[in-house]
Amino acid sequence: MSQAQAELCDFFFALKQLAAKMPLPNSATTVVATTVRPARNLAGSLRLPGDKSISHRYALLGALAMGVTELENFSSGADCASTLGCLRALGCAIEHHGGSVRVQGRGPQLELPAGDLDCGNSGSTMRMLAGILAGQNFASVLVGDESLSCRPMQRVATPLQQMGAQISGSEGFRPPLRIQGAPLRGISYHMPVASAQVKSALLFAGLLAEGQTEVEEPVRTRDHSELALRAFGAQVTRSGNRCSVAGGQKLEAIRAAVPGDISSAAFFLCAAAIFPESNLVVDGVLLNPTRAAILDVLTGMGVRISVLDIEEHHGELVGTVQVRHAGRVCGARIAGAQSAALIDELPVLAALAPYTEDGIEIHDARELRVKESDRIAAMAENLRAMGAEVDVREDGLRIAGQQPLHGAEVESFGDHRIAMASAVAALGASGELRIRNAAVVDISYPGFFSTLEGLLQR
Numbered sequence: 001m002s003q004a005q006a007e008l009c010d011f012f013f014a015l016k017q018l019a020a021k022m023p024l025p026n027s028a029t030t031v032v033a034t035t036v037r038p039a040r041n042l043a044g045s046l047r048l049p050g051d052k053s054i055s056h057r058y059a060l061l062g063a064l065a066m067g068v069t070e071l072e073n074f075s076s077g078a079d080c081a082s083t084l085g086c087l088r089a090l091g092c093a094i095e096h097h098g099g100s101v102r103v104q105g106r107g108p109q110l111e112l113p114a115g116d117l118d119c120g121n122s123g124s125t126m127r128m129l130a131g132i133l134a135g136q137n138f139a140s141v142l143v144g145d146e147s148l149s150c151r152p153m154q155r156v157a158t159p160l161q162q163m164g165a166q167i168s169g170s171e172g173f174r175p176p177l178r179i180q181g182a183p184l185r186g187i188s189y190h191m192p193v194a195s196a197q198v199k200s201a202l203l204f205a206g207l208l209a210e211g212q213t214e215v216e217e218p219v220r221t222r223d224h225s226e227l228a229l230r231a232f233g234a235q236v237t238r239s240g241n242r243c244s245v246a247g248g249q250k251l252e253a254i255r256a257a258v259p260g261d262i263s264s265a266a267f268f269l270c271a272a273a274i275f276p277e278s279n280l281v282v283d284g285v286l287l288n289p290t291r292a293a294i295l296d297v298l299t300g301m302g303v304r305i306s307v308l309d310i311e312e313h314h315g316e317l318v319g320t321v322q323v324r325h326a327g328r329v330c331g332a333r334i335a336g337a338q339s340a341a342l343i344d345e346l347p348v349l350a351a352l353a354p355y356t357e358d359g360i361e362i363h364d365a366r367e368l369r370v371k372e373s374d375r376i377a378a379m380a381e382n383l384r385a386m387g388a389e390v391d392v393r394e395d396g397l398r399i400a401g402q403q404p405l406h407g408a409e410v411e412s413f414g415d416h417r418i419a420m421a422s423a424v425a426a427l428g429a430s431g432e433l434r435i436r437n438a439a440v441v442d443i444s445y446p447g448f449f450s451t452l453e454g455l456l457q458r
């Protein structure tokens, strides 16, 4: 990242932090704040909108397949709508009504878009689509919102350039990304950063390339792309942390129901872990082992978790999970590969930490600093505003247990997971939490606040 870019991104972050400290002015132009009131218990059952990671991948591969891909329970989040919008701009006919999506596949060749491709807030859209655009016979430009425009793209550009595409970003390889597609050649690539988005971009590019593309990841990341490619009829091999795909394989459309999003479920699972009388059942939720580490961590902390049934659909495990409190919730130390496996759940684990006996320590999670916001700084700021002591390091946090929280007014930092994690932290506090710009939850989970409200007892 260049000095100028870094300063600009730091400036936006500092602005948001400043905004969080200012009293809310009473005017129509004010950013709306959502109030979360403390609760006495959480109980009931819920079913979640489709998993965001899987929804993106089924839509992208549906576009490259032959035939019509029919999806149910497609993610209701704005991120996946960004993927559909880009695919439409690339010539795919798409029908989208509620959770039902029909993608008319075009095969490997997409259409020259009339303008820039708007990825909104979605890093997954930009990085995974970059892999597909690298293999097209036209040039395209991927743009994003203020947050996405600060996120690193070099990690995906470097290997795609090695495969033959020409890619440039703005200074520091931030978006907009300009991609001149080309006939690609397969490569063998060792990823320096654990990123399922980058792995997926390379596998999708590999499908369009000549020869074999092999990707080795430093630690195992979510494997939805490998499973989805197989579901659409391609062969993908895996050995240890290495997977590979041969170019030129044809994809066939699928019909699928997207499993409920486990990263969204995590907010409710952690909320249930706060209350001694809680009892929550989550139906139809994704239980893919590369995504379900939150269940292991909570179990390790003493939360009683039962998997009531389990099925497999297109290689993905789906089931019903019941969560109950077990009298005491101890703490956890999360590090190494576990931090990568829990990358989207770490903010809500931080929110749970003050309610545990021994606190939560997170290491090796530097990637949190380059998500939709700097999630380490954002969670530290919000928990401190509620009265907690938080130790911050470059790659993680330590939050002691048994810290009483009080009401406050905090910022979402324009980050859906920070808004939802802060809401969870508020549930056992002594006063109300006002979260500014909490509507950002729509990025992954419109309806989050009303669903949460429906499960709470006061």
Ligand code: S3P
Pocket: 052, 053, 054, 124, 194, 195, 196, 197, 198, 200, 222, 343, 344, 367
């Ligand atoms: C995702 C991968 C992760 C995750 C993101 C979704 C995916 O990002 O944080 O929310 O669907 O592949 P990275 O690939 O940057 O780790």
